[in-house]
Amino acid sequence: xxxxxxxxxxxxxxxxxxxxxxxxxxxxxxxxxxxxxxxxxxxxxxxxxxxxxxxxxxxxxxxxxxxxxxxxxxxxxxxxxxxxxxxxxxxxxxxxxxxxxxxxxxxxxx
Amino acid sequence: xxxxxxxxxxxxxxxxxxxxxxxxxxxxxxxxxxxxxxxxxxxxxxxxxxxxxxxxxxxxxxxxxxxxxxxxxxxxxxxxxxxxxxxxxxxxxxxxxxxxxxxxxxxxxxxxxx
Numbered sequence: 609x610x611x612x613x614x615x616x617x618x619x620x621x622x623x624x625x626x627x628x629x630x631x632x633x634x635x636x637x638x639x640x641x642x643x644x645x646x647x648x649x650x651x652x653x654x655x656x657x658x659x660x661x662x663x664x665x666x667x668x669x670x671x672x673x674x675x676x677x678x679x680x681x682x683x684x685x686x687x688x689x690x691x692x693x694x695x696x697x698x699x700x701x702x703x704x705x706x707x708x709x710x711x712x713x714x715x716x717x718x
Numbered sequence: 719x720x721x722x723x724x725x726x727x728x729x730x731x732x733x734x735x736x737x738x739x740x741x742x743x744x745x746x747x748x749x750x751x752x753x754x755x756x757x758x759x760x761x762x763x764x765x766x767x768x769x770x771x772x773x774x775x776x777x778x779x780x781x782x783x784x785x786x787x788x789x790x791x792x793x794x795x796x797x798x799x800x801x802x803x804x805x806x807x808x809x810x811x812x813x814x815x816x817x818x819x820x821x822x823x824x825x826x827x828x829x830x831x832x
Contacts, residue, residue: 642820651722651809651823652761695760706751706811706821708760 611635612696617713620690626683628712630696633677640699641672643681644708645692652695652708655681686716720744722824724810730830731800739795739827743812750793751813751821752777752785754806761809767793800831 613631620626632641642657656663656670658679663670669682683690695711723742731737743750752764763777767787778784782800787793797804807826813819 644823651811651826654820654822657820706753706761707763710760 611639611698611707612709614694614696614709614712616710617715619715619717620683620686622688622716622718623685626681626686626690626714626716628681628683628694628696628714629678630681631678632696632698635676635698636700638700641670641676641679642697642699642706643668643670644695644697644706645690646695646711647689647692655694657699686714688716688718690714691716722810722812722822724808724824724827726827727825728828728830730832732832733802734799736796736798737800737829739797739808739829741793741795741810741812741824743791743793743810744822745791747812747814747822748790749813749815749819749821750787751811752793752795753809753811755809755826756806764795764808797829800829802831805829805831 640657640659643655644652645655646652656665656668658670658672672679693711693713695708725740748769750767753761755761765772765785766774769790770787782798785795807828809823809826811821811823813821
């Protein structure tokens, strides 16, 4: 079972920031929050991950609440190519298979 | 650098035939995973390799499914006596050491069983 809940779909205007929320209220101390996305007909693509601190890379920023029960993925300037299904998952520090829920279908609108 | 590659990209087969799917992980990655994704569904875990051993085969849906990995690199997923419900995209991922390391996915093999 997926340990996260996400909105089913979201729209974002091109050039604006896309903020994708994720709830993981049962997360435990040794679990990381990972974000992947899947563009139609392609394999999932890693975006970013974090434990408790906010993280930023060339693709996105990840904001994790202090209690770690939720997080937000931020795409600062969404483009049409960011249209995809975005998956928020939790992974333990030891071996753990990836369990994807239904994710959020993000549509970037011109 | 080279990512995870899979072959073939598409496979159409007749019900009852055997198929073999191949995954080439990123060089140096010791962990390898197989997943499948049915149309409109999330990913379903099949099997995990650490090196050549498979400590977790819990996701294999039936004894018609098997996988092996030799030399700690290439892996093959074999489906015997294919059924129509086996039609899906089969995805392979690899990570450097273990699950806590980022898993990088290949493009998948789209299997269609007629």
